[in-house]
Amino acid sequence: MDYFIQQLINGLTLGSIYGLVAIGYTMVYGIIGMINFAHGDIFMLGGFAALIVFLILTSLFAGIPVAILLLVMLLVGMLVTGLWNWTIERVAYRPLRGSFRLAPLITAIGMSIALSNFIQVTQGPRNKPIPQLVSDTYHIGEITISLKQLLIVAITAVLLFVFWYIVNKTPLGRAQRATEQDRKMAALLGVDVDRTISVTFIMGAALAAVAGGMYLMYYGVASFNDGFIPGVKAFTAAVLGGIGSLPGAVLGGLLIGLIESLWSAYFSIEYKDVATFAILAIVLIFKPTGILGRPEVEKV
Template sequence: MEYFVQQLLNGLTLGSIYGLVAIGYTMVYGIIGMINFAHGDIFMLGGFAALIVFLILTSFFAGIPVALALLVMLVVAMLVTSLWNWTIERVAYRPLRGSFRLAPLITAIGMSIVLSNFIQVTQGPRNKPVPPLVNDVYHFGSVTVSLKQILIVLVTTILLTAFWYIVNKTPLGRAQRATEQDRKMAALLGVDVDRTISITFIMGAALAAVAGTMYLMYYGVASFNDGFIPGVKAFTAAVLGGIGSLPGAVLGGLLIGLIESLWSAYFSIAYKDVATFAILAFVLIFKPTGILGRPEVEKV
């Protein structure tokens, strides 16, 4: 039982990270109907930004409080990845909006290749280990909870609440939902569609940066190709939950995290990703729009 609870906790932590990245996928898909393949690499970029900030901070201010360091890392990573995602959208996606559907998908895959190789070239191909930031662990019976895990779940919850508020209660969120429903009509009604889409990319990038920072904190290592597997898993999470649906993305993220940790714990670590993908395939085959997705009806 304790073992199970332990795995549940691990899954929850991992799932929070996936969920944060998945929101970026689902928002972009919802608003412009495009799989933003480069989003996983934006997440990786966020992790790298946090890593570099951490190195600078610790070499200048050796005794800096951990909380402050984390905060600075988060803020800088969010800023930098937002800049990147904003620029990428402007340069690589916007000119193709409304054109041939596969074109933005190909540029997104191209951007993904560019980003991971850019980091490989500028920062080197080797894994970058960082000393652990947060070491505290608490014991409840035989269940171990690390402060890292608590932080991750806590930050995720706070961000999601803020995020939910923005999307549901602010004019910006209303503009986003309107653009999602019908871009032309929204534009006619005075919504600045370009700006709304830009902000969507920025929001997605900021969440991915947070996820990247926490991924770095959790695993203590960053690598240029960290974007792909977590990216695909987060996308899987978004699709599993029902792409376009924000609660779906979080739910999907948590599910993927749980599946992964429970499968590793009880079956085999080697096949944990196979399990994730197989479950995705099954869910989609039997419920093609995901768990919380709206059914797509084609009018004849």
């Protein structure tokens, strides 16, 4: 039982990270109906921003409090990747809006290849290890919880609350929801659709950047091709939860995290990704709209 709870905690930690990335996928899909393939690499950029800020701060200000260090790492990551995603949307996706369906998907795949190779070229192909930021652990009976895990879950919860507030209670969120429901109608009613889409990309990137920073903190290593597998898993999470649905993305992320850690614990660690993908396929076959997704209405 203790072992099970331990795995549950590990799964929730991992799931929080996937959930944050999944929100970016689901928001972009909801608002412009496109799989943003480069989102996984935005997550990777966020991790690298955190890594570089960490190196600069620790070498310039020795003995800086960990809380401030972490806060600056995540904030800078959010700002920088937000800027990146804003630019990417402007340069690579916006000109192709209204073009045929595959065009933005191809630029997104191209962007994903370009981003990971950009980091490979500028920062080198080797894994970048950093020392442990927070190493405290707590023991409850046989169960070990590390402060890292608590931090990840707590930061995720806070961000989700802020995010929920923005989407549901502010004029910006209202504009986003309107654009998602019907872009043309929203434009007719005075919503600045272009701006709303830009903001959506920035918000998605900011959440992914935090996830990237926490992923770096959790595993202590960053690599240029970190974007692909977590990106695919986060997308899986978004689809599992019902693409376009924000609570669904979080739920899907947590489920994927749980499946992954429980499968590794009880079956085989080598096939954990196979399990994730297989569950994705099974869910889509039997419930294509995902867990919380709305059924798609076919209009003739």
